[in-house]
Amino acid sequence: LLRSGQNIGSAYWACKRCLSVESKPPNKTPTGSWCKNTCSNNNTDVLQCIKGYVEVTIKWKFKTLPSCCDQTTESQCKKACRDTLLDGSFTEEETIDILQSSGCGVPLPHDPLWKCFFSFGKSKVVPVNSNEISRINQVGMDSAKMHCCLKANSTRCRKFCIATYSNEWTTNLAEFEQGCLLSMEEYSMKQCVDEVDEPCELGCDGLSYCSNFNNRPTELFRSCRAQSDNAALSDVEQWKEQHFVRLPGINLPIRNISECSLETWKSIACLLQIKPCTRSYHTNRICREDCYEVLGRCVDWNRMTVKHSVASLCEMFSPNDDNESECVSLKRYLEPSDVLLKNTDVLLVSPCKGNPCNSSQVCIVNRDGTFGYKCVNGCPLGEASSYMVPEGTFVRIPVSSTIKGCLKVCRCGAGGRIEKCQPIPCISYDSCVLAGKRIEHLSFFYVECNICSCFAGEITCTKKQCRRPGLTNKSFTTLPCNCPVHYVPVCARNGNTYPSACIAKCAGIQDGDIQFGPCRARDPCDGIECNPLSVCIPDRNVCLSTMHKPCPQHQCVSLASVNCSVITSIRDTNLNFYPTVCDLVKSGVVAYREKYFTHCETSRKRTQVCGVNGITYRSECEAWADYSTVDYNGPCQEVGVISDSLEAKCSSVKCPKRKSYECSQVIPPGACCPVCGTALRIVYSRKQVDRALYALKGVNTEILTLKSILSSLERLLQTVECRISGQLTFENDIYVIVENVSKHPNYLQVEICSREAEKLVTLIRTQSHMITSELNLSALIVANLVKTNVDSGAHKISNSWLLVLIFVQSLILVRSFLR
16 A cells, blocks of 8 residues: 555555554544545545445444454454454444454454455455556466465365465455365465464473463474463463364363363463474364363363264364374473583574564575575565565466466566566376376386385486396496496586496486596686676586586676676685685785685685585585585595495595584485585486476576575575585586585584474475475485484484385386486
8 A cells, every 4th residue: 555655755654644543543533535535635646546445344244254253363353353343233334343352363364363354345455556456467466376386285275275365365364264265175285384384393482371381492383482372371362261172173161260271271272372393394283182182171062062072073173193294292292492502612503583684574594604694686476375486596487377377487586576477388197107107297206225206297207227137246346337336537418427428328318418537627618708798707607508508617707797796705716815806806816705704614625525516626615516525635636435334435535533422324326425414315307407497497497406506405404504415416516515604513513503404305295395496406306314323323214115015016117217
């Protein structure tokens, strides 16, 4: 409403005052009329805007909409809403004023409570100016939630979902929420919508009423904040007075709450408001065992008006499987946390938690040792969307309510505008067929030792060398295609260094795309002619598709533009530091951009280190800046054999001392030494990368590189002490390590980064909006943790191995597929 008056000086502030919660019309003058008189100032845009506001408010039929009161999480607002509407004696204008003064906020179409009323008043919320029309037509009301619509089980709910969150914004909102989001059959879609509004975040503290939820730094919660804490207290007080518990879709009559464990009901209220999430799938449904116990003991079945049983109710609120990874245990929150912060000087900093930036900015964690954050300009993914992406991000936006898989690619530009949209070929989310077996879209399975995924009719598998009958220890090298264990590095056209030509060819690289020697041995600026007053700087990348030609390895930076000063923290080939490129070009040659300042080493005494990706770097800091981590000191000289043990893999290499005995260890494919951290392996779709390349039409293709993907994944880590390293493996997947940056991390510091890694796995596995909305991340289709047994050094077998049994009869046919 206020946007139309942003440039009219005093009238803007008058308009803002008249619509604020604190401001009240004199002598019960209708709010709309008072605002029209106060704000007009002969400005037709403002008058039209107010007119639209009044047209909406006078058409509400409050008496028929008490269900809308459940759309707010503010307990005071919810109570005032119910009491006022059930009373029925207030006019519509008086009702609006009562709700505003009771903490319900200004009537705005994106607020859940008010949009429920809006949806019954008009067939469509009409934008009041061309800018809003353009923005709504471009991205809809909430394109992040439109990605959730693809998770709908029924065609009806999918269409309702897209209509609700697209530019139609029709009157089906209440029907969609009641008929779809509250249906157990559409739980996957509802969970996705909840994740957009309230993503699961690590840690909970600072609660007074729900104090048992405090001191849980390694657990996930959707709404750990003071407002939810107060709402839980209000809910319990209301339950005690009314002897009813209001849950989505049903009111439960309860026995005297003092006779039925007040602590239990307190925990339930806190659980409903604070919303703890499971680690595996970010669900927040109570465990079936707890549901049976609470409902059987505490519901007053004599007062139940609808025929229900404990079993039928628990079918609504609890998952079928009581696996702890799939449900939230109520018992866990009946007592305080037993986590003891033994070291008071240990910081587990999440500076962006609670979003300290303003509404037009995105919070980015600083990982340079300052333990702070920066606010960068961003774009909301819709007129009413709470999800934002940083400026410069390329996003995918669904464009059709009738055909699944039709999207366009757009860029977040200046001023928070989504721009430069291009359609991409529609995706048909077909199932796959392998050896006569039908495999669902987005499911994954194992074939021998390789993980495979079905995505839109395409099967993608890793290319591990599996041990087969008849292969002796001598003839089984463990490397792909059983290549010999020789280290003769080659550089592929995709920018990746492979240990040998044999391994590169096995990974699908053609003979003509291979050059002998590591990629870093070549100057990417050699032979490059930039424009006058521009300088070439190395910007090495690894590309994920053979269609990505040429794979960008440099930048031309104009010294006459702001780009020169934007590229900061540069090291030259002698490891001297320069604040910007402008300072460096006068005296040195660019080596790399500094990323970390306090946790890694840049020493001229130690001239080289070998990264776990098989690349030789000048220092540990250069390895970190390239999203790698150190394997051992000195230049790379061997390729490590692959096995389940955590012993050193290379005979001529001396491995560094273990960073901490508290940390778990992993060995990436081809590396020689164990490194501290939690690892995940990601399978990506090359077809998705190719579709994205088609949409970009040769411009800004660097966003589809490995470095861009790792940067976007690291942005999803909320803990400042955790960092990401990663590599494109010769087994055709992406190997990512989440490690703590401390020199000697303790158990809690290690555990928090392990939880961050788990969260990334869940976001990819569930195809969260954080993954599907961003163009570069949308190619990631499967992720699994690399679990190791510290005692035996052997990898634990994933539960997914059980799926192998389904394919036992077809393994002989499948082997030819892997070749």
